[in-house]
Amino acid sequence: MSDPSAASIVSTPRPEQLTEASSPATAGPAGKKEKPRSLLGDAWIDLRRKPLFWISATFIVLFVVMSAFPSLFTSGDPTDGVLARSRVEPSSDAWFGYDVQGRDVYARVIYGANASIVVSLLSTIGTLLIGGTIGIIAGYKGGWIDGLLSRITDIFFGLPFVLGAIVILTTFNGAGSNNSEWEIKFLVIGSLVLLSWPVVMRLMRSSVLATKEADYIVAARAMGASTGRIIFKHLLPNCLAPLLVYGTIMIGSFIGAEATLSFLGIGLQSPVVSWGIMINEAQNYLRVSPFLLFFPSAFLVTAVLSFVMLGEAVREALDPKLR
Template sequence: MSDPSTASIVSTPAAHPTDSPAPATQGPQSNEKPRGLLGDAWRDLRRKPLFWISATLIVVFLLMAAFPALFAPGDAVNGSLSRSLDKPSANGWFGYDVQGRDVYARVIYGARASIVVAVLSVLGTLLVGGTMGIIAGYRGGWVDGLLSRIADVFFGLPFVLGAIVILTTFNGSGTSNSKAEIMGLVIVSLTVLSWPVVMRLMRSSVLATKEADYIVAARALGAGTGRIILKHLLPNCLAPLLVYGTIMVGSFIGAEATLSFLGVGLKSPVVSWGIMISDGQQFIRVAPGLVFFPAAFLVTAVLSFVMLGEAVREALDPKLR
């Protein structure tokens, strides 16, 4: 007779030795590496036609400045009076000025002085203003207060008036300076009057970044001030300076042309768009191309850098995507 206690036991099927819990279903794994801020910005920039148009124009202008002979084999300095104020033709696409010089060649060669002055001025402004901003934002206290008050003094100087005062003082009619010295004076004047804006941008970025967790952790691990600034602060604070610097190149091209037009910037025999516009304004009724062609190249160059800066700003700012 069977044990009645065993009758109440409900038998369960034995587990098969090969049975095992079903593994969790995993989604498709992507081999794409995570992108940083610059990677996301580049992906966004590639989709913008405005970026490609402005970048293409800037590359053309840079090639014109670096290798002008590729675009204009003619002479931009010497001319023949027999061709004075000749109209545009197959020999001279933009005509000739009052001294018989090829306007097309002068427009091409004029890109070098304008772009070199603008780029070097921007580099100097970013270097001076960025250094001051890092020091003021990171050190704080009386150092921040002192540098901010110095920047306020320069903010109070009107840009054009301050540049005229600096250039007329060191580049007056009684002095004879070489081409390099004249260009150096223009670069210094633009840098001196523009660095406070960069200083405030960098200072604001440093103040917003220096208390981040990775900065605090690096400081707790014993990292020095130089390492924190170069390895952590600077890479994370360059985005606004990159945007502003791109726009500032276009602004400085226009500023150099303005100063040269007023007769206090670059001077002959230097070839620049501002000098060409200044020389051609007296003959605008007879030969409007003397003003129109350099002005068209000037406006196109300025707009190209400004449009590129705006495209970069939208790509680096997550709120504008």
């Protein structure tokens, strides 16, 4: 075999060869030059090869469609109960059986996806916006602004998540309150956002601190680019990767958190249909009618695992060390 280093010394490339070799474009199958791919482009190519991504994405799409259009999956009424069929076991007439009040469990599980998905999605969006904005300001400005915002974040870090949510929801949604369904949902969303944004703030702040001294940021600042342009054009696109991963996992966590709060009786409440409410109602009949607990729990666990697995797949795709 010939030595490549020796060959490179003997054969001096022509100028046009140097130009082609130094070009960032790559040649396609037909000889056409392709533009270099971004980090997200490389991540998408890597994601398409992962069965874990397609499995989790399929379940997530199914739950989202179920949440938006429950009538596509069932024609039953989740609130229509007939005591004569109380705790009737699953059959061809009712795939998941009937609950204590004679309501179709399958219809309630389908309609219960709406509350869980809506609350988790809105909570995640609010958490990312608030935490991400504060993190960018703290990381980019630095100095006393960074110190002040970091100390405020530390205060919220010290609040226990479940205990804080219980205090907030008991205060504004306690016994005797006449809040509507959407008012209760926004109270749950507000409590989740209020207690979760510090983690996002820390992630965004650390990403900005690691990126703001990069050469292209220094060059943009030297050329007179405004702060807004530097943040939205340069910093934000290069700091989104950890937020995408954490946001995807956070949706699954918020689904579980909403079910936990509803199970404790301080979150969503009847007549709202929710997986957590169904689990709460079924806990006293676990031995005699286990199917009342099994089906909503199975949907809840599947939804949480789907978002967690998607976040794990995205993390591996965005981290070059894990490819």
